[in-house]
Amino acid sequence: MSRERALAIWTAAVDAVRPEPLVRAALEVEPAIRSAPRILVVGAGKAGPGMAAGLEDALTDRLDRVEGLLNVPAGMTAPLKRIRLHPARPQGVNEPTAEGVAGAEEMLRLLQSAGPDDVAVCLLSGGGSALLPAPVEGVSLADKLAVTKLLHRCGATIDEMNCVRKHLSRVKGGRLAEAFRGKLLLALIVSDVVGDPLDVIASGPTAPDPTTFADALRVLRKYDLSTSAPSAVLHHLEAGARGEFPETLKSVPACVQNRVIGSNRVALDAAKRKAEELGYRVLDLGSFVEGETRHVATAVAGIVRSIKRDTAPIPAPACVLLGGETTVTLGAHAGKGGRNLEFVAALVAKLGAEMEGVTVLSGGTDGEDGPTDAAGAVADSATLAALAEQKITADDFVQRHDAYHLFERVGGLIRSGLTGTNVMDVRVILVR
Structure with missing residues (x-):
């Protein structure tokens, strides 16, 4: 239910x-x-x-x-x-x-x-x-794609990636x-x-x-990409910084x-109304949530524990809502997943047995999460039982950034299909 x-x-x-x-x-x-x-x-x-x-x-x-x-x-x-x-x-x-x-x-x-x-x-x-x-003249689509992938792997923010892309x-x-x-x-x-x-x-x-252009160059230097980025990209940005391009x-x-x-705020407001209609007290953490996905999951795990043990900041039955868009910094041999899938897996890993009475859902409002066919995932205490039965741990999949295959095994993938809209992510945590 x-x-x-x-x-x-x-x-x-x-x-x-x-x-x-x-x-x-x-x-x-x-x-x-x-x-x-x-x-x-x-x-x-x-x-x-x-x-x-x-x-x-x-x-x-x-x-x-x-x-x-x-x-x-x-x-x-x-x-x-x-x-x-x-x-x-x-x-x-x-x-x-x-x-x-x-x-x-x-x-x-x-x-x-x-x-x-x-x-x-x-x-x-x-x-x-x-x-x-x-792409601007002199920079190929392959060049632009290559520098975008490099920035993504380094954990660059969307602002930083867009700064570079705009100048190309x-x-x-x-x-x-x-x-x-x-x-x-x-x-x-x-x-x-x-x-x-x-x-x-x-x-x-x-x-x-x-x-x-100078800002775009600083982004590449920040992530030590001045030598690994395509030469055409560097030449164009450097020429622009010298005033050779408008x-x-x-x-x-x-x-x-x-x-x-x-916007995400509009979506969260509707989620709050629905949660209250279903009888939950709502803690709305807002639409400005950013940062590394696992770190955000750690913070939310602390809020869940506080609700369960101290009835603070609100008592159960509680619904914690948060929007925004987090980041996943991939390792060299990452598996398959996305920020929503990883958030759910990381919260399961953090709470462990404390998942009893907790349901967590995270989904991209566009119906896509990373290079997968899922919008995200949902998990509860039944997820713990499936993990124990298969003798696997959520944390192993989180460390490999392989949350899609975790929920493929234990259930919980949200396959909504493309929704026709996109206002970042909405996460719903229910505590009873």
Whole structure:
């Protein structure tokens, strides 16, 4: 029963950030879009299909003026009436591809074709950075992918990775907005980044960028990548730091408006309402949770113990909620998993026998967790029994970053499929 309740709370969070109603509501108050001779639609992200469907629904009486495309994962390209959904990468592989480059280049050409009275709507959501690649001249897609992988393995933050990627791109760091010369460019954004910073979400294709070429070089030096990163990447960043290439956009034109319409905070608020409806006292730890996944799990284990033993900060029945996005620093021979799977495995390992009366669920709101077919996992005291029966320990799998195979063996994988949205992660811990 507790597993079902945890899943119901997580599902309520995901449902609250479905993109169709969010986009419809946002466009209802934009008269400039309805009067435009052309409505150009561009963008990228895992919520792209729902966002595009919401736009077409909102502009059903103006569809003859709508044209454009969005880069989305393969398998999410069901035909719409006017907007083409372009398959820019395979499902479960969060890496840029040549198909993504082709889509991004078509978007640049479309925006550059805008007349003075045309408007554009840019639909951005989680996964946009990988789905919207357009490397600068002299840097190949393979070069850009290689430096991104190096940064990920070193545990670089999303801010640091985006700083480097923006300075290797023709669309990120405000450059997509720079291509538009029409009347209004409205960016509607479903945020997958802690704090919802416009310059970081999808690497900020329509937002000003406070970072510089020098900052990007400092990121590589911080992680000792100055010799291992591709030479083309280093040469471009060094030339940019010398002023040989223009910087990313530092202010956007007056015609550009950026609006966040969905976020992790919205999802957590819905999760809280559902948990209270089910009879739980709620401790909401917020949407700003970052850090190494195992360290976050250790902190949450301490909160669970305090609830069970001291009835503090709240007594049982309790629901602890936390959002945000943590990091997993991989070793040389990592197994299969993601930050949500590892969080659940690490909490099981920390609590051990104290899992009695505790249910923990962690899932990516997009339905994906790392390179797996699972959104995350759920565990409870039955998980301990399965571990004992198979004579294995959760900690062994945590140390190998192999949590997917742990839950494949003992049960608990959440295979929701792609949800059509993405606002980072939602974790639900129930204590009775």
